[in-house]
Amino acid sequence: MIVRIMGEGQVEIGDGHFPELNKLDDELLAELEGGDEAGFRRTLGALLDAVRRLGEPLPDDALEPSELILPAPDATLDEVRQMLGDDGLIPG
Template structure:
């Protein structure tokens, strides 16, 4: 799976990390639903840190389609709400 973090890089992650990323995505959704700004910031940071930590950064000179696009670390909660699908940022 190729994941882009907006304003940063793309990462290749093994599909076996998807369940963990979905758990973090669920926490992010709960924080957004509760209008919990600090919880939102913490959850987004954890999600992006997991992608960076588990993933292998792609060479930025390569042009590769992303399977998933995540907001950058400074993205306001209102912008992330606009990016959400029915099941969060990460399908599944």
């Protein structure tokens, strides 16, 4: 799956990594719902770090459509709430 982090670039992530990413996404959703700003910051950073670590960066000139778009590291609680789907940021 091609994933874009807003303000950064794209990475390709294998399907086998999504259980780890979904766990972080579930934590982030709980922190959003509870208004836990500190937890939200920590978990958003961990989620984006995991995407960077697990993904294979695409070249800057690649024109692949992103199947998943994640917020920038400095996104606010409200900005991330607007990006949420029924399953959180990451489907599944």
